[in-house]
Amino acid sequence: MELPFAESWKIKVIEPIRRSTREEREQWLREAHYNVFQLKAEQVYIDLLTDSGTGAMSDRQWAEMMVGDESYAGATSFYKFEAMVQRIFGLPYVIPTHQGRAAENVLFSLLVKEGHVVPGNAHFDTTKGHIESRKATAIDVTCDEAHDTQLEVPFKGNVGLEKLEKVLKENTGKVPFMVLTVTNNTVGGQPVSMQNIRETCALCHRYGVPVVMDSARFAENAYFIKTREQGYADKSIKEITREMYSYVDAATMSCKKDAIVNMGGFIATRKKEWYDGAKMFCIPMEGYVTYGGLNGRDLNAVAQGLDENTEFDMLDTRIRQVRHLAERLDEYGIPYQRPAGGHAIFVDADKVLTHVPKEEFPAQTLTCELYLEAGIRACEIGYMLADRDPVTRANRFGGLDLLRLAIPRRVYTDNHIDVVAAALKNVYDRRESVTRGVAIEWEAPLMRHFTVQLRRLG
Ligand SMILES: *Cc1c(COP(=O)(O)O)cnc(C)c1O
Numbered sequence: 259m260e261l262p263f264a265e266s267w268k269i270k271v272i273e274p275i276r277r278s279t280r281e282e283r284e285q286w287l288r289e290a291h292y293n294v295f296q297l298k299a300e301q302v303y304i305d306l307l308t309d310s311g312t313g314a315m316s317d318r319q320w321a322e323m324m325v326g327d328e329s330y331a332g333a334t335s336f337y338k339f340e341a342m343v344q345r346i347f348g349l350p351y352v353i354p355t356h357q358g359r360a361a362e363n364v365l366f367s368l369l370v371k372e373g374h375v376v377p378g379n380a381h382f383d384t385t386k387g388h389i390e391s392r393k394a395t396a397i398d399v400t401c402d403e404a405h406d407t408q409l410e411v412p413f414k415g416n417v418g419l420e421k422l423e424k425v426l427k428e429n430t431g432k433v434p435f436m437v438l439t440v441t442n443n444t445v446g447g448q449p450v451s452m453q454n455i456r457e458t459c460a461l462c463h464r465y466g467v468p469v470v471m472d473s474a475r476f477a478e479n480a481y482f483i484k485t486r487e488q489g490y491a492d493k494s495i496k497e498i499t500r501e502m503y504s505y506v507d508a509a510t511m512s513c514k515k516d517a518i519v520n521m522g523g524f525i526a527t528r529k530k531e532w533y534d535g536a537k538m539f540c541i542p543m544e545g546y547v548t549y550g551g552l553n554g555r556d557l558n559a560v561a562q563g564l565d566e567n568t569e570f571d572m573l574d575t576r577i578r579q580v581r582h583l584a585e586r587l588d589e590y591g592i593p594y595q596r597p598a599g600g601h602a603i604f605v606d607a608d609k610v611l612t613h614v615p616k617e618e619f620p621a622q623t624l625t626c627e628l629y630l631e632a633g634i635r636a637c638e639i640g641y642m643l644a645d646r647d648p649v650t651r652a653n654r655f656g657g658l659d660l661l662r663l664a665i666p667r668r669v670y671t672d673n674h675i676d677v678v679a680a681a682l683k684n685v686y687d688r689r690e691s692v693t694r695g696v697a698i699e700w701e702a703p704l705m706r707h708f709t710v711q712l713r714r715l716g
Pocket of ligand 1: 310358384385439443472474475515523
């Protein structure tokens, strides 16, 4: 008999979690204004809000925490961190920051000016926020395939090259850089092929525009290149990563994702002038350039995390678990962004809660229903997150309306995943009876989804 697959690690530390009753959840969700960001974590049974900073560190990472050097300047931890970033990405100039958005803040403070245009394959929300708050425009140039959730293509995160070229052509002198996000989070954790990375960078460089890789899930992207793209099956994840970054000019990274730490980020670049310029913003915003808002022990944990999470077995264990959830949903006929992405399953809420009008936020409504069903916290990646148009202030209903089930790295077992799938099936089975959604009672002017207060309709 062929041996089944099993995780490439075993468990050394556990954290108890508790189920709740439906009555408790009804009350807690009401108190949270039907926004799961406002719940207390202890009111959640299985937390799939995000895969960001929620991973389980390895024993090696904890060991590295113990030997962190907490010197203010020039700590050995910084040099360990810097050397690892240089080794993994091949980019020589490295600035640590406390998380990914801080890296964006520091670098964009240098580069983004009023009136600028920044194309990208579906900018992450903080990336878009850092562009729009500087009175510049973020333009999505993701390939069209990404917007049909049922289309089964291997690299749905790709840049649409014609769309990108149009933006570059029409905005000469106004494009400080292009953002290439791997994997493409916003359209479902979908990967970008090596060919597309190569062609995107060549196109940008032809127009004299540098490329910044938004790198949160670079290792998962490399895994998909290895397993799906011709010519890469025999290359290691580390070799593939080096090639990916050989084409770009800089990277910003949220280490809370593929470095499997609870907090951390960095900027890395081959452009000396960007490095020198960004350092000047790092000091007042994040701290001195050898710690950038991080403890020495955090820098050590990032270095170790980058090393071990660019090994195939670690990524294989992870991606298989995401696929496991997808296979359960296939069994139950629940529509999601196909094929399964790297870090999450994105359920197509528009196709589930078909009776809830988009003005009443179907994905947000589904988030509430799933929490009420089983205490599972998912995240809306849809019309609420899409926010309002900065000029017209109208809700942006043009994109997808998704419920994201983000899977923390090395945290839940496949049994937990089966509970999630079953809970979602129960909601799906009674979808016809959900006819009303939610209405906004209060919202912030920017990135409203974190703090929005809602009312349940009907
Ligand atoms: C998480 C994320 C960021 C921001 O990083 P934080 O560490 O959360 O500040 C930027 N881009 C992408 C693609 C991300 O997933």
